Amino acid sequence: MTTLLIRGGRIIDPATGTDVVGDLFIREGVIDHVPSEEFRADRTIDAAGLIVCPGLIDAHVALREPGFDEDETIQSGTAAALAGGFTTIGALPDTSPPVDNRASAEFVTLQAERAGNCQVVPLGAVTKRLAGEELAEIGQLIDGGAVAFSDGKRAIANSEVMRRALQYTRMFEKPILHHPQVPELAQGGVMHEGHYSMLLGLRGIPAAAEEIMVRRDIALAEHTGGHVHLMAISSRGSIDEIRQARERGVHVTADVTPHHLTLTDESLQTYDAHYKVDPPLRPRDHVMALIDALKDDTIKLISSDHQPHASEKKVCELDLAPCGICGLETLLPICIGTLIRSGHLSWMQFIEKVTVGPAKLLGLTDRGTLAVGTVADVTVIDPDVEWTIDALQFQSMSRNTPFDGRTVQGRARYTIVGGDVRYECAVPADAR
Amino acid sequence: MPSADTPRPAHWTRRHLLGLQELSPVELTQILDQAAEFKRLAAAGEQKLDSLSGTTVANLFFEPSTRTRTSFSLAAKRLSADTVDFTASGSSLSKGESFIDTAMTIEAMGVSQMVVRHSSAGAPQLLARHVKCSVLNAGDGTHEHPTQALLDLFTIRENRGTIEGLTVALVGDILHSRVARSNIWGLKKLGARVIVCGPATLIPPQITELGVEIRHNLDDVLEEADCLNLLRVQFERQRGAFFPSISEYAHLFGMNGDRLRRARKDVLILAPGPINRGVEITPDVADGRHSVILNQVTNGLVIRMACLYLLHRAQLEASTGMAAGEKLP
Numbered sequence: 001m002t003t004l005l006i007r008g009g010r011i012i013d014p015a016t017g018t019d020v021v022g023d024l025f026i027r028e029g030v031i032d033h034v035p036s037e038e039f040r041a042d043r044t045i046d047a048a049g050l051i052v053c054p055g056l057i058d059a060h061v062a063l064r065e066p067g068f069d070e071d072e073t074i075q076s077g078t079a080a081a082l083a084g085g086f087t088t089i090g091a092l093p094d095t096s097p098p099v100d101n102r103a104s105a106e107f108v109t110l111q112a113e114r115a116g117n118c119q120v121v122p123l124g125a126v127t128k129r130l131a132g133e134e135l136a137e138i139g140q141l142i143d144g145g146a147v148a149f150s151d152g153k154r155a156i157a158n159s160e161v162m163r164r165a166l167q168y169t170r171m172f173e174k175p176i177l178h179h180p181q182v183p184e185l186a187q188g189g190v191m192h193e194g195h196y197s198m199l200l201g202l203r204g205i206p207a208a209a210e211e212i213m214v215r216r217d218i219a220l221a222e223h224t225g226g227h228v229h230l231m232a233i234s235s236r237g238s239i240d241e242i243r244q245a246r247e248r249g250v251h252v253t254a255d256v257t258p259h260h261l262t263l264t265d266e267s268l269q270t271y272d273a274h275y276k277v278d279p280p281l282r283p284r285d286h287v288m289a290l291i292d293a294l295k296d297d298t299i300k301l302i303s304s305d306h307q308p309h310a311s312e313k314k315v316c317e318l319d320l321a322p323c324g325i326c327g328l329e330t331l332l333p334i335c336i337g338t339l340i341r342s343g344h345l346s347w348m349q350f351i352e353k354v355t356v357g358p359a360k361l362l363g364l365t366d367r368g369t370l371a372v373g374t375v376a377d378v379t380v381i382d383p384d385v386e387w388t389i390d391a392l393q394f395q396s397m398s399r400n401t402p403f404d405g406r407t408v409q410g411r412a413r414y415t416i417v418g419g420d421v422r423y424e425c426a427v428p429a430d431a432r
Numbered sequence: 433m434p435s436a437d438t439p440r441p442a443h444w445t446r447r448h449l450l451g452l453q454e455l456s457p458v459e460l461t462q463i464l465d466q467a468a469e470f471k472r473l474a475a476a477g478e479q480k481l482d483s484l485s486g487t488t489v490a491n492l493f494f495e496p497s498t499r500t501r502t503s504f505s506l507a508a509k510r511l512s513a514d515t516v517d518f519t520a521s522g523s524s525l526s527k528g529e530s531f532i533d534t535a536m537t538i539e540a541m542g543v544s545q546m547v548v549r550h551s552s553a554g555a556p557q558l559l560a561r562h563v564k565c566s567v568l569n570a571g572d573g574t575h576e577h578p579t580q581a582l583l584d585l586f587t588i589r590e591n592r593g594t595i596e597g598l599t600v601a602l603v604g605d606i607l608h609s610r611v612a613r614s615n616i617w618g619l620k621k622l623g624a625r626v627i628v629c630g631p632a633t634l635i636p637p638q639i640t641e642l643g644v645e646i647r648h649n650l651d652d653v654l655e656e657a658d659c660l661n662l663l664r665v666q667f668e669r670q671r672g673a674f675f676p677s678i679s680e681y682a683h684l685f686g687m688n689g690d691r692l693r694r695a696r697k698d699v700l701i702l703a704p705g706p707i708n709r710g711v712e713i714t715p716d717v718a719d720g721r722h723s724v725i726l727n728q729v730t731n732g733l734v735i736r737m738a739c740l741y742l743l744h745r746a747q748l749e750a751s752t753g754m755a756a757g758e759k760l761p
Contacts (some may be wrong), residue, residue: 198636199453201553202573202614271554316530317552319573 002042003027004419005034009047009380013054014352015369024052026376029419033372047380050413053351054368055087057358059255060123060150060177060231061306061328063089065111065326067096072397074108077328078117080396082423084304084328085412087118087377090177090362093125094152100125101135105144111275118417119377121147121362126165126176132156135165141146142172150177150231153278153307153323157183159216166226175227175253175361180238181218181279185209190319192265192280200268202318204341205280211237218245221252229361230254232305236289243298253361255301256290258334259325265403271322273314274402277307291344294353301357302350305330308398326398328404330389332381333408341409347383380414382425388413434492443749444742448560451576460621463707464586466738467731469497474734483741484513490543492535493570494520495551499705499729500570500579506738507672512742514598516543531555532562539563545743548572553610566743574608579739580704581614583732585622587724590731591700594744596623601653603685604663604712605634605674611704612663616642630663630685633674650685654695662687662712678711688714692722700724 004026013020024032025041046411058081064072072080074091081089091108093099099108105122110118124146125136138149149169155180156162169176186205191197193204218241221228233254234241240276245252259277264284267275275281293299307324312322331354339345344352359368366374388407391399415423444462452460473481489508493501501517508515509650518538529537533547545566548556553573560567571577587631589595602618606612616639619626626644628635635646647653653660666683675681682688687701701713701723718725 193636195638195641198641199613201573201610203574204636273559275548312530316532317550317558318554319552 001417002029004376004416004421005041005044005275006047006378006380007044007051009050009052010325011052011370012347012351013370014348014356015054016371018370019348024370026377026378026416026419027332029376031370031372031374031376034297045380045414049382049384051347051380052370053379054370055379055417056332056354057087057088057362057364057368058086058306058328058331058354059090059148059301059358059361060092060095061089061216061304062092062152062308062324063120064308065095065107066107070310074111074120075115075117076395076397077306077308078112078115078120080306080328080394081118082415082417083395083425084330084410085332085381086328086419087378087379087413087415088364088367089118089120089328090123090148090211090358091120092152093123093148094130094154098130099123099141099146099205100128100130100350102137102140105141105146107351109145117422118415121145121383123148123150125149126151126156127161130154132158132161132339135161135168138168138172138174142174147364148175148177148229151179155179155183155213159220162217162223166220166224166228170224170226174363175229177229178217179232179278180210180213181205181232182209182212185212189263189280190276191268192282194265194283195348196265196268200271202268202311207235207282207286210235210279211241214238214241218242218250218252221245222248222250225251227251227253232257232260232279232303233290233299234260234282234286236286239289239293239298243293243296246298253301255300255303255357256294257303257305258327258331259336260403261287261290262334267402271318272402273316273318274325274400276321276325277325278323291339294339294349295344300353301361302331302335302353303358304328308396309400311313311399312359314400324400325402326333326391326394326396326400329394330401330403331397332412333387333389333410334403336383337408338412353378372431376416376419378414379412380416381410382413383410385409385411436490444746445749446748447743447750448556449578449739449743450556450560450567450569452578452581452614452621453576455617457621460585463582463735463738463742464589466742467582467586467734470734470737471731480510480512482512484508484511484744487544487744488514488516488542489545489740490516490518490538491547492518492538493549494531495549495571497549497571500549503729504736505572507733508740510733510737511740514741516541522719526565527623532559535559535563539565539677544747545740561721566747568739568743571610573610576614577610578614579732579736580611581618581690582739583728583735584615584661584704585618586731586735587702587728590701591724592658595619598658599625599627599656600659600661601627601629601657602661602663603629603650603653603687606630606639606663607634607636607667608666609663615661616644622642623709627653627657631675631681637682650691651694654691657699658696659700659702660687660695661704662707664706665708665711674684679736682711686710686712686714687717692717692720702728703731
């Protein structure tokens with residue numbers, strides 16, 4: 001019998017509304033009642049001054065395997081997840097070959113088990129070959145372990161295909177995670193269309209490219225009764241649409257990323273491709289709208305939108321570089337700085353958006369909580385430790401982050417998966 | 433000549449010339465004055481100078497160009513530099529080598545200045561972070577083309593004595609024009625009023641934030657403009673159709689004899705070239721007495737000499753720690 005006692009931490013569990021200083025006890029990989037004082041656990045972690053919360057969950061990350069092993073593997077991506085405090089991640093299907101069939105979904109799960117890091121739940125493709133034309137074998141993908149459906153960064157432009165997809169997935173009560181962007185308006189664009197794109201002579205992507213697709217998706221969700229989840233929302237107009245639709249009872253949810261909450265299109269002045277992301281970074285007024293939507297719970301999830309790219313692909317001309325940020329290992333400190341320290345969200349609110357929110361989206365009923373009897377996925381966060389982000393130290397194979405060199409506060413100290421301490425951050429004695 | 437009256441700043445300190453956005457009015461004037469000096473020397477028979485003797489200037493053209501490359505090459509030769517010309521066609525780029533690796537390889541051969549033309553905006557900025565030599569932007573995507581704007585400024589000043597107070601209209605495809613962006617920076621910094629005129633699909637509305645006025649009717653602009661700079665329609669940079677047809681473009685925005693008669697009597701007609709005769713400009717205007725198009729080409733040479741010379745001086749001063757303003761031997 002294996003037991004683990006986490007002693008004296010601030011236990012925050014949004015699922016049960018808990019915020020107390022106390023002990024958390026794990027027996028055989030499951031959260032259990034705290035035993036009597038005399039009980040001697042196999043291992044005891046002193047969590048004084050630390051936050052103990054359900055293991056963080058990221059609903060959509062790109063792990064790149066199979067097909068793009070130069071960027072990331074399931075082994076390295078899950079190691080990065082652990083270092084970032086994540087115990088469960090949803091793997092996007094935009095690999096090569098894509099996860100558009102049962103065997104591919106099972107391969108993802110198998111590789112994750114071999115890696116032995118965090119739990120990986122596959123997201124199945126909505127359409128065959130991610131081509132946006134014919135539905136993938138959604139029922140068989142579910143049998144292979146797929147918990148939700150997505151065509152990754154490829155928007156499903158054909159409205160008829162999207163309508164059928166929402167109708168079909170509704171039958172299984174699974175959401176479609178969509179990248180809402182009108183391809184023709186975004187084609188060739190490298191940044192937000194506005195003052196800075198004009199200044200820099202860079203092809204812009206107007207906010208309307210996202211807003212039009214958000215409106216369409218909401219209309220189709222309303223029409224079909226299906227669940228559409230909009231990934232990495234970036235525009236103020238989108239927020240307004242989502243807020244109104246949710247008030248009408250439409251089954252639409254959305255998430256935002258740390259970089260869209262922290263950076264603006266002004267950053268592109270450096271012509272540094274690390275700031276090139278999809279959707280693009282927007283001006284300050286859009287950023288503030290995203291933060292407001294987190295505060296009023298219009299947006300219930302934060303995702304790193306982890307998009308690793310090998311440096312030889314990213315360090316080049318801006319218009320040739322791929323989009324995306326290697327985000328799993330920086331979400332926590334960036335959000336602590338941008339959302340908690342700046343006073344926008346409480347710890348309870350923030351943790352809810354990286355535990356309960358994604359668990360609910362992906363239908364993970366026994367995760368995202370510290371309730372007795374659930375799987376003991378736990379993250380212990382040091383909220384105050386100051387450190388400097390160094391991309392060379394990443395567990396991820398990729399280094400594409402605009403946050404390299406930034407001094408931040410807070411990071412995961414222990415990441416516990418099924419009662420097993422899988423990650424432990426070595427903090428020098430003088431750093432605390 | 434204006435250079436005699438303009439107080440000359442102590443010294444030029446920039447290692448790179450990436451765009452006109454970052455230059456001060458003093459620096460702009462310094463380049464124009466230096467070019468005027470080279471033009472005076474040439475008129476006096478001193479075509480060939482030894483200022484850059486013993487140095488190597490590399491022309492890295494990752495995008496086809498004839499006039500700019502030739503002009504830079506000749507400018508470097510007039511200053512006695514050795515020159516290396518590299519063009520992307522048939523180069524190592526087709527073998528998969530990256531732009532930065534190519535440039536660093538050429539730098540390793542002992543190059544002190546690199547003139548870069550690239551189809552990607554920001555490519556010279558990227559390069560400047562990776563090489564130790566000076567980088568001179570010869571046009572990057574739809575961002576900036578500083579030497580083209582400088583030669584436009586030089587030509588206007590040469591004809592009018594000053595830039596300040598003039599009204600200059602940039603006509604045509606503003607969205608895709610690096611010449612327009614550099615011209616706006618230069619003209620505004622030197623005190624001109626700037627109007628941009630073209631189809632609404634080819635003018636980013638945010639351009640007013642740079643202090644320029646947007647017009648869509650060329651006929652209304654004619655009576656106000658001291659200078660008309662007719663930008664080339666950039667068919668190669670346009671994604672899809674921004675206007676219905678070439679004939680409609682010529683009808684609305686082409687400069688022809690009829691419009692010239694309604695323009696100011698002393699209007700200057702500039703065009704960065706290569707010109708599409710019959711599209712943005714008709715032959716009678718291009719070759720007429722108001723046109724300074726060929727003067728622009730001539731002035732381009734001395735502008736590029738001035739830029740190469742000033743960057744070279746900055747390198748020398750940085751390496752020798754020479755006191756400000758001290759004359760070079």
